Amino acid sequence: MNSVSSLEGSNVEPPRQNGELVFREPWEARAFGLAVALAETEALSWDFFRKNLIVEVAARERSLKDSGEAWSYYESWLVALESSVIDGAIVKKSSIVDRCVSYAARPHGHDH
Amino acid sequence: MxxxxxxxxxxxxxxxxxxxxxxxxxxxxxxxxxxxxxxxxxxDVGPMIGAQLVARAWTDPEFRNRLLDDADDVLSKENISGAEIEHVEVKANEPGVHNVVVCTLCSCYPWALLGLPPSWYKSPEYRSRVVREPRKVLAEMGLDLDEETKLQVWDSSSETRFLVLPERPSGTENFSVAELAALVTRDSMIGVARAETL
Structure with a gap:
């Protein structure tokens, strides 16, 4: 990595030039942005979310040890966000499930 | 998609x-x-923000002291704020002392100074092993430290985030702050690498 040339004349080097892509898939970015945006407006307590994230990360690690599946950090993030929103009585679990089912049933080409 | x-x-x-x-x-x-x-x-947010602080600390002893004594005050005066940097502590590497940062429970990280953490930082392997066998983990990541060097592992929490102030590479006496900042990698500020050399 030649960070000397990549930084020349610029002080806003994207993180990926000093590391790797921040998000592997667009949904990871949405999950990240949604949690931070909710915390900003205090619709969701960041501490509450973080506690759920710790629990979920630990649970995922235990289950992956047995299955040998690949680790995906943002999957744990998403599960923690879902349970925070449900446990915090912000959105009902049934509403989320219903919405997922209806989106999954959209005809091809409409899953924007 | x-x-x-x-x-x-x-x-x-x-x-x-x-x-x-x-x-x-x-x-x-x-x-x-x-x-x-x-x-x-x-x-917009990435390791270049932390790198600027490190480069200034290398060239300005008074700034370095302030950064090590009260990083929160420096960040507030520099208008650096944002998610997850409510309280930051900066740990300086020096001859015989090396610092490395982890979050054993999840992935707490000084986002506003380094951007979002790399995937290895979030991995179960790094989070568990760097506490148990830091010297070995660092060696595997390409950083060999001699046995005499004291290794300090800092476990981040929701209250406190850490940034490592790496040692200034030799031969950079005439470098400007901008030139120095270019040597400061993300990994060197987590403590799993040294600043780049020339």
């Missing part, structure tokens, strides 16, 4: 879309704010 195949109701893509839409409909979140946050972390 391809439009050529459908997704199951349990796929992350569908689940996050459903959750976002429900929260937007309830007026609890603003879609453009989510866009802005993603944009910010993908392009």
């Amino acid at each position: 391809s439009h050529d195949h459908s997704y199951s109701a349990r796929s992350p893509k569908i689940r996050i879309e459903a959750l976002e839409d429900l929260l937007v409909e309830k007026g609890l979140v603003d879609r453009s704010r989510i866009d802005n946050l993603i944009q910010k972390f993908e392009t």
Whole structure:
């Protein structure tokens, strides 16, 4: 990595030039942005979310040890966000499930 | 994302879309704010912010002292703020002492100074092993420290984030702050590498 040339004349080097892509898939970015945006407006307590994230990360690690599946950090993030929103009585679990089912049933080409 | 195949109701893509839409409909979140946050972390916030602080600390002993004594005060005066940097401590490497940062429980990280953490920082292997056998983990990552060097592992929490102040490479006496900042990698500020040499 030649960070000397990549930084020349610029002080806003994207993180990926000093590391790797921040998000592997667009949904990871949405999950990240949604949690931070909710915390900003205090619709969701960041501490509450973080506690759920710790629990979920630990649970995922235990289950992956047995299955040998690949680790995906943002999957744990998403599960923690879902349970925070449900446990915090912000959105009902049934509403989320219903919405997922209806989106999954959209005809091809409409899953924007 | 391809439009050529459908997704199951349990796929992350569908689940996050459903959750976002429900929260937007309830007026609890603003879609453009989510866009802005993603944009910010993908392009505007990254290790160059921490690197500027390190380079200034290398050239200005008074700034270095302030950074090590009360990083929060420095950040507030420099107008650096944002998610997850409510309290930051800077740990200086020096001959015989090396610092490395981890979050054993999840992935706490000084976002506003380094951007978002790399995937290895979030991995179960790094989080558990760097506490148990830091010297070995660092050696595997390409950083060999001699046995005499004292290794300090800092475990981040929701209250405290850490930034490592790496040692200034030799031969850089005539470098400007901007030239020095270019030598300061993200990994050197987590403590798993040295600053780059010439």
